[in-house]
Amino acid sequence: MGYRKFSKRISQRTSDAMSKFVLAQDPETISFAGGLPDNNLFPVEELKYAYEEVLRTEGNCAFQYSSTMGDLKLRELIGEQFFSKWGLTINPENIILTEGSQQALDLLGKLFLDEDDIALIEEPGYLGTIQAWSMFTSRLIGIPQDEYGINTDYLEDVLRNLDERVKVLYIVPDFSNPAGTCLVIERRKKILELSEKYDFFVVEDLAYSLLSYDTNTLPPLITISKSEKIITIGSFSKILSPGLRTGFIIANREVINALIRLKEASDLCSGTLNQKMIYQYWRLGFLEKHVEKLRKSYKEKRDALKTALENTFKTIAKWNYPQGGFFFFLTFPEWVDAYKLAEYALNNKTSFVPGEEFFVSQEGKNTARISFSQVPVDKVEEGVKRLIRAWEEYKEK
Numbered sequence: 001m002g003y004r005k006f007s008k009r010i011s012q013r014t015s016d017a018m019s020k021f022v023l024a025q026d027p028e029t030i031s032f033a034g035g036l037p038d039n040n041l042f043p044v045e046e047l048k049y050a051y052e053e054v055l056r057t058e059g060n061c062a063f064q065y066s067s068t069m070g071d072l073k074l075r076e077l078i079g080e081q082f083f084s085k086w087g088l089t090i091n092p093e094n095i096i097l098t099e100g101s102q103q104a105l106d107l108l109g110k111l112f113l114d115e116d117d118i119a120l121i122e123e124p125g126y127l128g129t130i131q132a133w134s135m136f137t138s139r140l141i142g143i144p145q146d147e148y149g150i151n152t153d154y155l156e157d158v159l160r161n162l163d164e165r166v167k168v169l170y171i172v173p174d175f176s177n178p179a180g181t182c183l184v185i186e187r188r189k190k191i192l193e194l195s196e197k198y199d200f201f202v203v204e205d206l207a208y209s210l211l212s213y214d215t216n217t218l219p220p221l222i223t224i225s226k227s228e229k230i231i232t233i234g235s236f237s238k239i240l241s242p243g244l245r246t247g248f249i250i251a252n253r254e255v256i257n258a259l260i261r262l263k264e265a266s267d268l269c270s271g272t273l274n275q276k277m278i279y280q281y282w283r284l285g286f287l288e289k290h291v292e293k294l295r296k297s298y299k300e301k302r303d304a305l306k307t308a309l310e311n312t313f314k315t316i317a318k319w320n321y322p323q324g325g326f327f328f329f330l331t332f333p334e335w336v337d338a339y340k341l342a343e344y345a346l347n348n349k350t351s352f353v354p355g356e357e358f359f360v361s362q363e364g365k366n367t368a369r370i371s372f373s374q375v376p377v378d379k380v381e382e383g384v385k386r387l388i389r390a391w392e393e394y395k396e397k
């Protein structure tokens with residue numbers, strides 16, 4: 001009965017939605033639930049080559065601890081390449097590598113948030129951030145999004161009306177999870193202005209930024225302003241492999257120094273071998289080609305789901321048109337309980353995630369995240385047919 005000894009933070013937020021709709025699936029199910037990359041797209045042969053290259057060139061060091069900040073060569077490459085399109089290079093001293101960006105979120109939560117501190121998050125917002133930051137504060141406030149990203153007028157109202165200072169705001173500016181939105185440029189600039197005026201940090205998460213299907217990605221906040229209050233996080237999970245658990249944080253030196261102390265206490269350093277493998281894979285020119293391939297493949301999936309949804313759900317729900325990333329986000333009429341609908345979907349051997357999971361407020365009961373990343377193109381139509389069958393059954397009850 002050890003649970004009575006557990007800390008307060010572990011008993012705060014519990015939901016069974018992820019295990020119910022994302023993880024527990026029989027093989028017959030066509031799943032629109034997971035936000036995972038397509039298994040069939042992992043570049044196994046090239047990674048094998050990169051791995052052998054690591055063993056050949058740095059065999060001994062690859063099995064040693066690395067520095068807490070992570071492999072210098074990989075940090076240098078991130079600094080040179082990631083924002084080169086916008087003419088920006090980053091000093092590797094301003095980059096720390098993490099165990100995926102989930103650890104970045106955990107460390108940033110630890111860095112900024114005491115129990116009653118206020119953090120803001122776009123709403124609907126990334127569940128991983130809600131989970132991570134709810135461990136530190138119960139005062140996570142959602143700022144609604146519309147089709148242009150987070151509503152900056154609403155944000156300013158909140159900032160103006162709160163007596164206490166907001167410490168940090170989290171956004172996914174490109175192809176967000178779950179809403180699939182892109183933050184328009186005027187709002188990016190407005191957020192930068194507000195961060196100076198009201199003195200809070202902005203965490204921009206670029207997890208999907210390279211996965212654009214129609215247009216070029218807009219400039220990240222870090223490329224627009226030299227503000228010390230911008231923290232940028234990125235990940236190799238969606239553009240290469242989540243199993244390699246490698247992400248990064250870019251921030252000013254004071255923030256990086258604090259993060260080094262926190263990361264040291266947490267895990268000393270991330271996996272050296274994985275970091276070196278990613279470095280070799282990228283250095284050998286594989287990454288750019290791979291991202292091109294991913295764009296093509298996910299675009300086909302996105303288009304197939306768009307067509308299938310238009311042919312079935314058009315008069316039933318509204319949704320965004322995602323120009324990148326993995327997600328359609330559906331809003332049903334007010335009376336719909338998408339959690340119940342998701343249970344009907346499971347019975348029909350398909351699945352999605354009820355949108356309420358992505359809200360910190362009590363909103364979003366009538367919304368659903370439908371991901372196209374893992375469904376083969378030739379299964380999309382059948383999957384959506386099952387969804388509409390689930391809808392018909394749910395509606396009749």
Ligand code: PMP
Nearest residue numbers: 100101102126177207235237247
């Ligand atoms: N940020 C967002 C918005 C995501 O959707 C995801 C993947 N679910 C990540 C980050 C990636 O997390 P990680 O790097 O820990 O795999």
